[in-house]
Amino acid sequence: MPVLLELRKSAWKLAVWSRDISAAQRQLGSTLKTRSGESSSQEIRVGTSDLIDNFPLVGISSSGIFLKDPIFFENKLYEFEFTFDKSVVNPKVIHRLVSIQDSFREVPNGLRGMINFGNDVGWFKFVINYLQNGRIVQEPIAFLVFPTKLDMLNDLNEINFSIDQIYPLWRFSFAQKTDQELQKEKKSHEKFPLLWFSLFQSLRIELLHNVRIVLNTPHSRLKTSIRSVKLDRLKGKLNPKLETSVSNALHNAERQKKFNLEVKKLSLNTPENQFVLMVLRDCRHALVNFSQLAKRQNGTLENQRVSDSFFNELQNWIAALDNQISNSMFVDVGRFRGMERESLVLHQKPGYAGVYRVWLQLKEYLTVFGNHSAISVKSISELYEVWCFLEIREILLSLGFIEIENSTANLRSRGVEKELKDGLGAAFIFKRSDGLQVRLAHEPEFKKPESKLKSIYSWNAVQRPDIVLQVNFPDGEKIHWIFDAKYRVDTFSDKNNKDLVPEDAINQMHRYRDALIQLDRNEQGHSILSRPFIGAFVLFPGWYSEDEQNSSSLNPYAEAIETVGIGAFPALPGHKNGWLRMFLTTQLNVTAQHQQAPDLQLAQRSVRIPPTGLELKRMGDLILVATTGENRKQDYLQSFLDGNAKWYHTRNKTIEGGNISYAVMKDISHVVVLVPSSGNGVYAKHLYQVKSVSIKNRNEISSDQSGTDLPSDDGFYWLFELGSSLKLSSTLTLSAESHFRFGICSKSQLAEAKSWEDISSRYSFLQ
Numbered sequence: 101m102p103v104l105l106e107l108r109k110s111a112w113k114l115a116v117w118s119r120d121i122s123a124a125q126r127q128l129g130s131t132l133k134t135r136s137g138e139s140s141s142q143e144i145r146v147g148t149s150d151l152i153d154n155f156p157l158v159g160i161s162s163s164g165i166f167l168k169d170p171i172f173f174e175n176k177l178y179e180f181e182f183t184f185d186k187s188v189v190n191p192k193v194i195h196r197l198v199s200i201q202d203s204f205r206e207v208p209n210g211l212r213g214m215i216n217f218g219n220d221v222g223w224f225k226f227v228i229n230y231l232q233n234g235r236i237v238q239e240p241i242a243f244l245v246f247p248t249k250l251d252m253l254n255d256l257n258e259i260n261f262s263i264d265q266i267y268p269l270w271r272f273s274f275a276q277k278t279d280q281e282l283q284k285e286k287k288s289h290e291k292f293p294l295l296w297f298s299l300f301q302s303l304r305i306e307l308l309h310n311v312r313i314v315l316n317t318p319h320s321r322l323k324t325s326i327r328s329v330k331l332d333r334l335k336g337k338l339n340p341k342l343e344t345s346v347s348n349a350l351h352n353a354e355r356q357k358k359f360n361l362e363v364k365k366l367s368l369n370t371p372e373n374q375f376v377l378m379v380l381r382d383c384r385h386a387l388v389n390f391s392q393l394a395k396r397q398n399g400t401l402e403n404q405r406v407s408d409s410f411f412n413e414l415q416n417w418i419a420a421l422d423n424q425i426s427n428s429m430f431v432d433v434g435r436f437r438g439m440e441r442e443s444l445v446l447h448q449k450p451g452y453a454g455v456y457r458v459w460l461q462l463k464e465y466l467t468v469f470g471n472h473s474a475i476s477v478k479s480i481s482e483l484y485e486v487w488c489f490l491e492i493r494e495i496l497l498s499l500g501f502i503e504i505e506n507s508t509a510n511l512r513s514r515g516v517e518k519e520l521k522d523g524l525g526a527a528f529i530f531k532r533s534d535g536l537q538v539r540l541a542h543e544p545e546f547k548k549p550e551s552k553l554k555s556i557y558s559w560n561a562v563q564r565p566d567i568v569l570q571v572n573f574p575d576g577e578k579i580h581w582i583f584d585a586k587y588r589v590d591t592f593s594d595k596n597n598k599d600l601v602p603e604d605a606i607n608q609m610h611r612y613r614d615a616l617i618q619l620d621r622n623e624q625g626h627s628i629l630s631r632p633f634i635g636a637f638v639l640f641p642g643w644y645s646e647d648e649q650n651s652s653s654l655n656p657y658a659e660a661i662e663t664v665g666i667g668a669f670p671a672l673p674g675h676k677n678g679w680l681r682m683f684l685t686t687q688l689n690v691t692a693q694h695q696q697a698p699d700l701q702l703a704q705r706s707v708r709i710p711p712t713g714l715e716l717k718r719m720g721d722l723i724l725v726a727t728t729g730e731n732r733k734q735d736y737l738q739s740f741l742d743g744n745a746k747w748y749h750t751r752n753k754t755i756e757g758g759n760i761s762y763a764v765m766k767d768i769s770h771v772v773v774l775v776p777s778s779g780n781g782v783y784a785k786h787l788y789q790v791k792s793v794s795i796k797n798r799n800e801i802s803s804d805q806s807g808t809d810l811p812s813d814d815g816f817y818w819l820f821e822l823g824s825s826l827k828l829s830s831t832l833t834l835s836a837e838s839h840f841r842f843g844i845c846s847k848s849q850l851a852e853a854k855s856w857e858d859i860s861s862r863y864s865f866l867q
Contacts, residue, residue, distance in 0.1 A: 101179065104171045106155035107146065111188055111232055112210075114241075116171075117179040124173040127248040127589075134643045135251040135674075142167035145242040170246045174221050174480070183210040184230065191230035194238075196275050196410040200226065215277075219479040219587060221247045221256075222278035245278050247480055249589050249641040250672075256280075256480070258673030259487045266490055266506075271483060272298075274397060275406050276476040293390045298475035299462060300383065304417065307383070307458045311424050313451030314376055318429050323367040328358040368429055372445045372452055374436035377425065379459045384421040387414060481587040488585035488639045488671055489542045489567050493528055495681050499688060501530035501538060535574035536688070536695065544568050546616055556580075556632055558615045565612050565636075571688070575697045581687075582612050582636040585671075589642055598656060599642030601668040609636035609666045634707045635665035639680070642670035649678030665706030699863055703763045718767035723850055724820075725772045725832075725859045726750055726842035727782050728807070736807030737775045743786040743825035747805040748773055752795060752816040754840055760863060764844070766793060771820055772850065774834060783833040787850075789823035834859070 101117040132138055145164040159166040172178065184191050191211055193204045204213030217224065225242040246252060250259075263271050349357045391414045398406045446456040477483065497503065506528045527541040545564050549557040567583040590602040618632040648654045649670075657667030661683075669680040689695045701707065702718055710716040726748075728737060739745040748771055755765060769790055774782035796819045803809050805819065834856055843859030853859050 103155070104178075105144075105167075106153070107144075107151070107165075108153040109147075109239075110150040110152065111185050111230070111237070112191075112228065113183045115181045115183075117181075118171075118176055121171060121173060121176060124176060124248050125169055128170060128173070128246055131247075131249060131643070132251055135254055140170055140246065140252070142170045142172065143244055145240070147239060170244070172217070172224070172243055172245045174217055174219055174245060174247050177214060177216045179212070179214050180204070181207075181210060181212045182228065185232075187232050189231040191228065194227040194229050194407075194409045195225075196406055197277060198404055198407045200277065201407050201409065217245045217277055219481040220277040221245050221252065221480050222280045222477070224278045249587065250480070250484075255641075255673050256483075259483050260477075262487055262490050262494075262673070263483065266493075267486070270486075271477045273476040273478045274394065275410070276479065279475060280477045293386075293393055296386060296462070297390050300386070303458045303461060306454060307379070308420060308424070310451045310454030310458070311376060311380065314373075314455065315424070315427055315429055317451065318368055319370055319372050319445050319449060319452065320366045320368050321370050323365060328360060330358055367432070369432050369434055370445075371436065371439050372443055372449075373430070373433045375439075375446065375459075376452065376455050377430050377433050378436040379455055380421055380425050383462070384418060384425065387418050387421070390414070391418070484587040484641065485566050485585040486542070487673060488583065489526075489540070491671060491673075491677065492567060492569065492583065492680075492684070493540055495677075495684055496528075496530050496538060496540065498681075499685060501532050503528055504531050505529040534695070537572040538688070539568075539570040539572070541568045541570070542566065549619055553619060553621055556616050556618050559617065560615070563612060563615050567639075571698070571701075573695065573697050577698050578632065579698045579701050580633045582609065582633055583639050583669075584609065584612070584636070585639045587641060589640060599640070599644070599670065600656060601638045601640045601642070605638045605640070606666065606668065609638060612636050613666070634701055634704070635661070637661070637666070637683075638668035639671040640668055641672055642668075643672060644670050644679075646676055646678060649676065649682075652679060652682050655679045661706070662704075663706055664709065665704070697862075699764075703761050703767075705763070708763045715766075718764075721769050721847045722764075722767045722862070723770045723772060723787070723845050723847065724768045724842065725774065725784075725845060725850070725853075727774045727837070727840060728776075729840070731810055732807040733809075740773045740775055741785055743827060745773065745786075745788065745822055745825075748788075748820045748822060749796075749801055749806055749817045750840075750842065752818055754842070755818060758842070758863075760844070762795075764863060765795075765818055768793060768820075768844070770847075771822060772828075772832065774832070776836065777833070781833055781836050783831055784828070785831050786825040786827055788825045791821040791823040793818060793820050795819070 101119055103115055104118055104121070105114070105116040107114040129139065132140060143164055143166055148160055148162060148165065151160070151165075154160075154165060156167065158168075182191065186209070191206075193201055193211060193213065195201050200213075200215065203215055204211045222245060223242050224245050225240065228237075228239045228241065230237055244252075247256075250256060260271060345359060349359075391411065394406065394414075395411065398404045446452050493503075526543075527539055530538040530540070532538075543564050543566060545562060546556055546558045547562050548559060565582045566585045569581045569583065571579050573579075584605070586601060586605045588602050588605060589599045613631065613633045613636045616631070616633055618630045620628040620630070622628055644654075652658055655661070655667070655669070657669075661667035669677070669683065671677050671680055687701060689700055699718075708716050728740075736745075771788045771790055772784045772786070773788070774784045777783045795816050798814055798817055801817060801819055829851070832850070832853065834853075837856070841856060843856060844862040845853065845859050846862060849858060849862065
């Protein structure tokens with residue numbers, strides 16, 4: 101492995117190795133070029149006052165060094181080796197995570213450890229602790245771990261903003277490998293221990309410094325008190341009023357009489373000092389509370405996640421506050437009960453003004469963070485997953501759906517973090533003006549079969565897809581899609597160097613769709629199994645231009661999506677994500693907004709793939725209502741009126757002109773054939789069951805089947821073999837058209853039909 105970095109200081113030397121990182125550097129360069137057009141450098145924060153040498157050649161400042169190109173990336177394994185001077189004793193690495201501390205082991209004259217940052221990006225911070233010449237030395241080191249598939253600045257800010265709007269504070273985590281430095285802003289938050297701790301951490305030194313100033317030069321006030329003093333204890337000059345009282349007492353021989361004497365004395369029990377003491381006590385209480393919550397969340401001693409060093413540091417902070425609270429200055433300082441008016445001391449006097457400024461930020465919970473305030477956030481893969489979920493929500497809202505229920509109330513506190521009830525089983529419910537309802541769920545859990553019917557189960561193992569989109573149609577039918585967010589890109593499997601999804605992610609979509617089964621029962625009590633998911637798609641941070649995403653056919657997964665219903669859509673924050681938006685727009689029939697049943701979705705080629713040897717048909721009654729052709733034999737026409745017709749045919753070119761697919765024609769279960777009436781119209785009396793339907797060349801259809809001996813154009817025709825007939829409750833009479841007319845409807849629609857528009861309601865959105 102090549103040496104990526106060497107730092108040499110007076111007491112130690114650090115060397116960092118990793119396997120070839122050139123691919124990660126190229127991918128990050130490509131990512132930044134397509135997002136912002138800017139490049140990025142590697143900053144390493146370390147004390148440079150005693151820096152002797154470093155590799156490679158870099159820029160140096162008082163707070164650290166800078167490399168031209170990033171060297172630390174997500175999901176890469178790095179080896180760190182510290183070599184110490186002989187005067188150094190008991191060196192160790194201090195980090196809040198036990199796993200990081202345990203990854204380093206002692207070697208001759210040094211420490212060696214291997215770290216994989218996984219999906220944790222941001223600032224990786226640790227401390228080198230050692231004893232040298234009888235003195236404990238602690239040297240902090242920090243460097244930025246870069247994502248390769250997202251822009252650290254712009255993309256992550258977009259993700260954080262989207263998540264914070266719906267799930268405020270959820271993204272903050274108790275302890276991860278890295279930290280995110282919070283942007284400067286001024287925004288109020290609810291009282292949240294983890295965020296308060298991060299804010300206090302950045303303000304702690306400032307608070308302690310200003311309290312020391314207060315202790316060195318405390319503010320005091322001259323207070324007047326009344327003392328009862330005997331005559332013989334009076335000394336010094338007396339005021340005229342008291343002098344008169346003393347003279348009268350002497351004249352009346354009242355030597356034992358006591359006199360009220362005003363005494364003025366400097367006192368530290370001022371509202372300003374009471375305020376400072378209150379701030380110290382409140383901070384101590386909050387730190388103790390945070391420590392207790394963190395310990396409860398940290399797990400058992402054998403499986404603890406956060407290191408003892410972290411909790412020892414908390415105890416040191418608490419001890420520092422205790423030391424200031426117990427200062428003799430506060431012995432006579434009472435409880436703070438507020439102020440009648442503004443105090444110039446708190447606003448202007450050194451020390452007091454600093455304490456007041458810290459208190460204001462903590463009390464008002466203002467996130468006025470600087471570059472040294474950082475907090476752990478959940479891994480970037482978790483953030484990307486939730487962002488994808490919320491991105492689909494935003495697309496649905498933009499397509500005219502109204503949100504009628506959401507899960508934001510499910511956010512609750514768990515220790516020092518926020519979580520959603522039942523894991524992340526969050527859901528949003530939307531409705532459209534035509535009655536179409538959509539349920540968008542995050543990480544729903546599908547278990548083994550139970551007694552509950554009309555539910556989805558997984559027979560062999562629990563399945564937990566990231567995102568499930570359930571569509572409820574006005575006729576009561578449902579369909580489902582799966583979207584699984586994968587923060588992964590396989591950039592080298594395509595010869596055109598386009599961003600693609602790793603193959604195992606696509607394979608997981610096949611697994612989901614195959615594993616999840618709908619369980620129902622029919623009227624006889626027999627189990628009915630069906631596959632409720634008609635498609636499963638990966639969402640991944642691949643980059644394609646907006647021009648490319650204006651055409652669905654340019655999606656490298658377009659053919660697979662159309663053919664088998666499995667594929668992927670690139671999804672990036674701050675982008676239109678055209679292919680995903682186009683898919684949802686098409687599938688939810690936004691242009692028509694009158695789809696009463698999942699006809700479009702269940703007629704698609706990808707849904708109609710049956711097991712070999714079987715044929716799939718649409719459940720329910722689908723009726724073709726059509727007129728006969730011209731110049732038909734009278735006995736042929738009369739057979740339809742009498743209920744004993746055997747055949748009906750129609751030109752395939754006409755059906756294709758109405759955008760009716762092969763699958764829909766195979767779904768037709770009944771036919772109503774309208775024949776000319778004596779007046780200006782067409783009518784029918786019977787509903788015929790379809791025994792079979794096939795597509796034939798015109799010369800394969802006999803005169804008995806067609807009802808005419810006249811020659812006809814060549815071409816393909818649909819031929820229906822008719823079975824038993826059922827007399828309609830009332831004769832269906834419609835207007836005669838100048839051209840061949842047909843429509844597709846259900847039995848209920850047929851019973852209420854008064855015009856061709858009523859007949860054409862089914863699949864009319866395609867025509």
